[in-house]
Amino acid sequence: MIKFCISLLSSLMILLVSQAVVAGDEYALGAGDMIRIQVFQNPELTTEARVSETGEITFPLLGSVNVGGVGIGQAERKIAQGLVQGGLVQKPQVNIVLLQVRGNQVAVLGLVNRPGRYVIETFDTRLSEMLATAGGVVASAGNGKAILTGVRDGKPIRNEIDLADLFLYQGKVTDPLVVRGDVVYIVPGNQVSILGEVNRPGRYPLENASMRFTDALAMAGGINPSGGDSAVVEGTRNGEHFYKKIDLLSIFMDQDQAMNLDIAAGDSIYIHRAPMFYIYGEVQRPGAYRVERNMTVMQALAQGGGPTPRGTQRGIKLHRKNASGAVEKLSPELDAVIQAGDVLYVKESLF
Known part of the structure; x- marks a missing residue:
């Protein structure tokens, strides 16, 4: 059933493209499109190819042919011209059939749950539908904006749409149509x-x-x-x-x-x-500790769990940088105030 639905959807897409071509809006081939190329009275040249990300296909005898961004008719003439110039077929009649539409895509990026490229299923797809296809907007987007960039009538466009207006009012003015090649980027708001x-x-x-x-x-x-x-x-x-x-x-x-x-x-x-001080040597928990206001050497030792049985309070040395940046080694009193960057070292007692 799922395969049938996918097949039906693909058929409808191709039908819509065909109708657009008949109406004069020739479909331009894009990355991902699958086409069948036939040359009249030359069945050995019949080829099915997918348009690459660079817009190229591989055709027998010609190699790579760039058809990205051109209409089907122009692509037919391009292949025919290559066959004539190569002396391969004198008067080729090339026919291209669109098998699968995959180039009709919009990129949805930024703060959405499933960023990526998505196929436009119909030719009247609006921005809100593309965001739904991408899993919706993530919570961290807040009351952000959707930035829509693309090309209309041969000119680049850039529209900023307020997400609150888009979903609360759902007006056509605030919910614009998207077309192939558009990029939607969700940016955070306040x-x-x-x-x-x-x-x-x-x-x-x-x-x-x-x-x-x-x-x-x-x-x-x-x-x-x-x-x-x-x-x-x-x-x-x-x-x-x-x-x-x-x-x-x-x-x-x-x-x-x-x-x-x-x-x-x-x-x-x-x-x-926080400003930190350091305790090393014969203490229970050597390491870095936060300097509290008016912290004394005694209180600093308590932070490190106090001296070990081999340590002694008489063997405490305080390493401190002076104004010139040189390190001084002091023998501090237990009520001396600790400063940021101080290093207390408890020496091992021999007795």
């Missing part, structure tokens, strides 16, 4: 980029015209353990560049709503990495 130390960095659609900073962070899964106490919001406000530093502690600890500003479409949020 989105915000959330990058840096968050659990799910990426681009996210704004549910409303704007949202609060903390709501945007929630969409990205919140700040990960490596996140610091500051962030940056960058975008455009009233046509001018906008840049704002955010103190995260003011928002989450002091509930400072003035710092929890509104995020607009096109904004970029970047969560900085």
